[in-house]
Amino acid sequence: MEVERDTVSLGEFEFECGRSIPELEVAYEAYGEFTGDNAVLVCHALTGSAHVAGRHPDDQTDGQARAWWDDIVGPGKAVDTREYYVLCANVPGSCYGTTGPESTNPETGEPYGTDFPAVTVTDWTEAQRRLLDELGIPHLHAVVGGSVGGMNVIEWAKQHPDHVERIAPIAAAARLDVQCLAMDAIARRAITTDDDWQRGDYYGDGPKPTDGLALARQIGHVMYLSKASMEQKFGRRAAGRDAARSFPTDPAAGFFPYRDVESYLDYNAESFVERFDANSYLYLTRAMDNYDLAAGFESDEDALAAFDGEALVMSFTADWHFTASQAEELAEALRGADVAAAHHLVESDHGHDAFLVEPESVGPPLSDFLADGVEGTAVTDTDEPPEDDDPSFAPVHTSLFSD
Structure with a gap:
């Protein structure tokens, strides 16, 4: 599989906090061929990178010896690079090629360190939108991502509802809980x-x-x-x-x-x-901690009201980081905004990491959703909203530390 790996300068960038830097560089990888309506943006998790699939000569030098979602993205896989043009961009504030605290401040010649502006999930989304503009991609077939990358996905439906047809937040939620x-x-x-x-x-x-x-x-x-x-x-x-x-x-x-x-x-x-x-x-x-879907709106439903595409929310029964009940709340918010939405709940003992280590569970519903939306044959919806105190769904949070 041929991989396009590059870094694009977006020029001056103003962050949501109100501060600017003179130049934001964004590292990205792309796979497949763009045909005008087949672009899929993949949003990485907290410490991930743009290296979502395939192999590259620099893999051993950038710390990414193995692509983080190679079981899902590639020829013949769930996100099929023979059919879709797949992109993943490293987010601002990270350390895998996109400008962040360890990058050199051109005004001082020294690393930014903690003088780097505070970043938000909204900033990540805006940087991705500007990158796509630079690459000549006006519209996305889908945005997909797990964990805080799933929050990034949700923000696309909130900030750029007319620019994406389908969203798939996986092992994610509208906000973190207090624990x-x-x-x-x-x-x-x-x-x-x-x-x-x-x-x-x-x-x-x-x-x-x-x-x-x-x-x-x-x-x-x-x-x-x-x-x-x-x-x-x-x-x-x-x-x-x-x-x-x-x-x-x-x-x-x-x-x-x-x-x-x-x-x-x-x-x-x-x-x-x-x-x-x-x-x-x-x-x-x-x-990640700061993210709140409802910020600036009356409710989650109001924040999603402008999005008229389709959504697949995926969760895992033993995930106590982003619980199944939180995923159902997100799905209900989407339905309340008149979005065609399904919540696919996976029975799994793996916890939050399930979205990375269970391609056999994640792949089929994701593949069918990208192809056919919520009517995809492998896409299932929960019959009953899961309860946090029901051990058959998400374990009670404190159980990880108790006897």
Whole structure:
């Protein structure tokens, strides 16, 4: 599959916060051939990149050894690049080619650091719209994305309702609940209390806040898993003999086992800090936490009133980050705005990560929705709105931490 990888300058860009930067560069990848009405925009999740599918000679140098949705996007796959022209753009504030905190401020010659303007999901959407204008793509067949990328999808229906025919927010919601807000706040504090963070001015040859970023990533990673999936994958097992502890420990630690789940979290954190920027993590989680579909409107329904396309909302039963009941609330808001909408609920133990690791569950309904809308044969709608306290749907949030 041929991949088009490039970076486009959008010139001066004003953010929703009111501040501007002299030049916003946006990194993107595109797959397939544009025929005028077949463009599909894919929105990546929190720490994702434009590298959604395929392989590229630079894969090993940009930290993206494997495309993050390669099981879904490609020839003959759910988002078929033989039929659709598929684009994915890295969002402002990230660190994978698009201008963000670690980028050089042309006015000072130094990295922006925390002088970079605050970014929002609305800013991401506007940057994508301007990128599409630069590429000569006036209209989208569909916008698809998972997690905070799903919020990005919803914002397209709110901000540019006449520019897209179909939206598919997956494992997403109209806003985060308070428990997720709290955990994101703790993750950010892990970074900002690391002595090496230096108030965001850590670029150069000196130490970087790797310990803080590693802890933030571990908190996030636990949020993406379910209680059932953690039990199945790790249990209470001790790690193998060769496993080495990554963090300083208390004197009593030698008496107790270094558990498999600890080793797993440490390993993933170590690989993450090698490829991601701590300031970007702060900026992107703030954007996710701040998002509220109803902002500027009386309700979610009012925010979606101008969109007259179709919508597929997809959720997963064990996802407590964005619950099935939150997805149903979003679907109801779409229906209340007279949008043809289906809520496809997937029985899964994988938690929030299910949208990444279960292509056999995500692919068929997504493929049919892109082809035939909500009438697609694999698209199903929930018969009953799920309840948060019903264990057959989304687990009670605190259950992840209780006995």
